Amino acid sequence: MRLYDVMRLAAFAAATVLVAQPTLADGSHKIGSPAPAAKAGRTVEVVMNDNYYGLDALAVQPGETIRFVVRNDGTFVHEFALGTPEMHAAHQKEMAMMQEHGMLTATGMNQDMKGMDHSAMGMGAMTHDDPNTVLVEPGQTAELVWTFKSPMTLEFACNVPGHYESGMVGTLTVAPPTTK
Numbered sequence: 143m144r145l146y147d148v149m150r151l152a153a154f155a156a157a158t159v160l161v162a163q164p165t166l167a168d169g170s171h172k173i174g175s176p177a178p179a180a181k182a183g184r185t186v187e188v189v190m191n192d193n194y195y196g197l198d199a200l201a202v203q204p205g206e207t208i209r210f211v212v213r214n215d216g217t218f219v220h221e222f223a224l225g226t227p228e229m230h231a232a233h234q235k236e237m238a239m240m241q242e243h244g245m246l247t248a249t250g251m252n253q254d255m256k257g258m259d260h261s262a263m264g265m266g267a268m269t270h271d272d273p274n275t276v277l278v279e280p281g282q283t284a285e286l287v288w289t290f291k292s293p294m295t296l297e298f299a300c301n302v303p304g305h306y307e308s309g310m311v312g313t314l315t316v317a318p319p320t321t322k
């Protein structure tokens with residue numbers, strides 16, 4: 143193996159470790175898991191605006207896989223995140239930090255800073271790639287496919303600084319169908 147290859151392998155290994163590191167706020171396995179679109183039994187369209195969702199609440203069944211098609215009709219960047227109120231609170235802190243450091247602007251992620259290693263600042267690699275969230279820039283559409291787990295009450299929310307507080311949050315109930 144030539145020296146160049148060894149160095150390339152080492153760099154690749156280092157990058158893999160960075161990517162594999164779970165983020166602090168990621169407790170997403172408690173609420174379910176990401177799934178391929180083919181597994182989804184139903185599609186839910188979510189329209190986002192400044193600063194609200196086109197739907198107030200949503201009910202799903204335990205074990206159900208939903209394909210969320212999330213469209214941003216607003217002029218600001220918005221997020222569609224699935225989680226408990228505690229998960230959203232933690233994610234809001236992360237996003238506030240991203241904004242503070244110029245990684246997140248009012249309209250999206252700062253492309254110039256993408257892939258920048260912030261470990262020197264003691265924050266690890268700062269990315270927005272939790273499996274239970276999508277960040278959608280104005281005019282864009284993104285998809286999130288999720289299999290829900292056990293019965294629980296969750297929230298779908300936008301954790302862009304200030305948006306949750308201004309009402310960009312809705313109730314997501316995971317419960318078995320009621321029988322008559």
Ligand SMILES: [Cu+2]
Nearest residue numbers: 220221300305
């Ligand atoms: Cu928002």
